[in-house]
């Protein structure tokens with residue numbers, strides 16, 4: 001994405017830490033029909049994994065999380081372009097970009113974006129989006 005470019009409104013953000021990427025791919029595969037109804041934005045590696053499994057999705061990959069991708073998604077939230085965020089966080093591994101992870105979660109809270117941090121909550125979020 002070029003700086004300042006708009007991806008439009010109603011984006012669904014999908015992000016997963018490395019140890020959670022298999023779970024994210026499984027979740028995306030299980031809900032690919034619902035996900036296909038929404039424009040999706042992801043961090044770089046997460047998006048690559050999802051696209052390999054579900055190439056039909058309308059998905060924009062931003063930078064990898066440690067290289068600023070979390071911040072890019074946070075900026076989209078601040079601009080009012082994100083309808084929900086599924087962020088499978090690894091609570092057992094230190095992240096070099098922990099401040100970015102915290103900032104992304106914080107901005108999602110500031111703007112009251114539906115935020116699923118684990119598969120159990122993501123199930124509820126996708127059920128709500130299906131309606």
Ligand SMILES: O=C(CO)COP(=O)(O)O
Pocket residue numbers: 015016017018043044045046047063064065066069070101
């Ligand atoms: O690090 C991430 C979220 O904090 C995810 O980034 P990647 O999808 O590029 O691995």
